[in-house]
Amino acid sequence: MQTSIYTKIFKSKAEGKKLFAVLIDPDKFHSAEIISKAERAGVDLILVGGSIISDGNIENCIQTIKKITSIPVVIFPGNQLQISKNADAILLLSLISGRNPELLIGKHVVAAPLLKASGLEILSTGYMLIESGKQTSASYMSNTNPIPYEKDDIAACTAMAGEQLGLRLIYMDAGSGAQQPVSKSMITKVCNTISIPLLVGGGINTSEKALSACESGADIIVVGNAIEKDAELLDAISETIHSYKK
Numbered sequence: 001m002q003t004s005i006y007t008k009i010f011k012s013k014a015e016g017k018k019l020f021a022v023l024i025d026p027d028k029f030h031s032a033e034i035i036s037k038a039e040r041a042g043v044d045l046i047l048v049g050g051s052i053i054s055d056g057n058i059e060n061c062i063q064t065i066k067k068i069t070s071i072p073v074v075i076f077p078g079n080q081l082q083i084s085k086n087a088d089a090i091l092l093l094s095l096i097s098g099r100n101p102e103l104l105i106g107k108h109v110v111a112a113p114l115l116k117a118s119g120l121e122i123l124s125t126g127y128m129l130i131e132s133g134k135q136t137s138a139s140y141m142s143n144t145n146p147i148p149y150e151k152d153d154i155a156a157c158t159a160m161a162g163e164q165l166g167l168r169l170i171y172m173d174a175g176s177g178a179q180q181p182v183s184k185s186m187i188t189k190v191c192n193t194i195s196i197p198l199l200v201g202g203g204i205n206t207s208e209k210a211l212s213a214c215e216s217g218a219d220i221i222v223v224g225n226a227i228e229k230d231a232e233l234l235d236a237i238s239e240t241i242h243s244y245k246k
Helices: 005-014 033-041 058-068 101-118 137-142 152-164 184-191 207-216 225-229 233-242
Strands: 019-024 045-048 073-075 089-095 121-129 169-173 198-201 220-223
Touching: 005 121, 019 033, 019 198, 019 233, 033 058, 033 233, 045 058, 058 073, 089 101, 089 169, 121 137, 121 152, 152 169, 152 184, 169 184, 184 198, 184 207, 207 220, 207 233, 220 225, 220 233, 225 233
Parallel strands: 019 045, 019 220, 045 073, 073 089, 089 121, 121 169, 169 198, 198 220
Antiparallel strands: none
């Protein structure tokens, strides 16, 4: 029987190993070369999704990726329409940092029958938007305010509540093209508060920032926008993440 993606993530956390996830926006996916580079770099997960997908390219994007690599493909949905049975899993996001009921449970109710029929591994995830110096697509489209950059206690209590509600992952995201990544102190505070795996993304565009997230306690480092601009970063960031030792 194939080991579930969540089991692999939790096992890596227990062993103190860090994982590297690359986020692909289907609207910006025009070449398979970046996937081949991700394969060679040893990327652990490929997340596919975006706040807006204007040309319906998510299905073609996933199918193309699956032809090239055996890296697990996980949908990072911007709405309930972003579901494909050709992926391996989906982050079922509950936007616990906001107060928009549609993104806490409303959209999930609509998507539930489709998800059940899809056969996808469902990774229930507490999604937390963190202030990054400017408004991001995620905060605009979700009509919610992010957690203020310096409010570590609010972030920690929000993550704690998510775990207590039964969510299996926490994802702190500064957003695509963030001016600054989630702070070291906030990552550390959240990491020390929860026992479930922690994903951190947004604004991580150098090996040094990836290392900082690792040192602060993130279990999975997510990089998207920076790789779209410079795919050569894949090797350097992957080596930094996978060579990290506590």
